[in-house]
Amino acid sequence: MQKKYFFFDIDGTLANKQTGELVASAKKTIQKLQDNGHFVCIATGRAYYKTKDFAKKAGFHHIVSNGGAAITINDQVIENRPLDRDKAIALCYEAHQKGFGLLITPNDSIDVLMNDELFIKQVGYRLEPTRYFYDPSLRYEDIKDYYKIYIAIDQNREHELTLLDSLGHIRFMKDYLTYQHDEKDQGIMRMLEYVGGTKEDVVVFGDDYNDLIMFKPEWTSIAMGNACEELKKKASFVTKASYDDGIEYACQYFGWI
Secondary structure (H helix, E strand, C coil): CCCCEEEECCECCCECCCCCCECHHHHHHHHHHHHCCCEEEEECCCCHHHCHHHHHHHCCCCEEEHHHCEEEECCEEEEECCCCHHHHHHHHHHHHHCCCCEEEECCCCCEEEECCCHHHHHHCCCCCCCEEEECCCCCHHHCCCCCEEEECCCHHHHHHCCCHHHCCEEEEECCEEEECCCCHHHHHHHHHHHHCCCHHHEEEEECCHHHHHHCCCCCEEEECCCCCHHHHHHCCEECCCHHHCHHHHHHHHCCCC
16 A cells, blocks of 8 residues: 555544544544554644644644644654744734734743733633733843734734734634744645655645645645535545544545555
């Protein structure tokens, strides 16, 4: 059997989006794929620290995380790049000057920095576990690394930010934008370079808008049955929903397990 290189999104693909729990049949399928000699890897927008425990539970030893900017091979982090610093600083200054609250993640953790409390006043506290550090004297150029930036801005006011598209971003929550790497495809290509894989043998599984970038014509792209319509249109194949054993179904359909 030709060795394939599988890359799986987490939320809504490996895991039930409503419960956050790993789909049991997906875990069994991952093990069968490995037993058959295939390469299996997570490909997620999540930060590495938010991915590693799930990966261990699901049986993965290779991870593309941080939106494609972090590479983990055999449980060892090989690289984890922050956002472009100059662009991040410029974006933060513009947002601050225009009255939009900001939170900045300076490392691979739950920590965020802020030099005022505007974000909390405008949006409230984040739903995800977050540790807030408030320093009114903080200057954006004092921050060494920018891993994520959260900007409290409504969708109908996005046009006010001239630097809106200077960095990758996605709207997970109604009240704010999350700036993070949006290069899962590049992360996959870098992983292939490390492990000696070929793009023709790549298979990706995803369900949401942030997976669009890794659905490429040069490899097999499988959309879950619960995926957004845009992703389904771009897919090579649409399987059943994640919670309806969609990963297992697709792998059986193509004869990979």
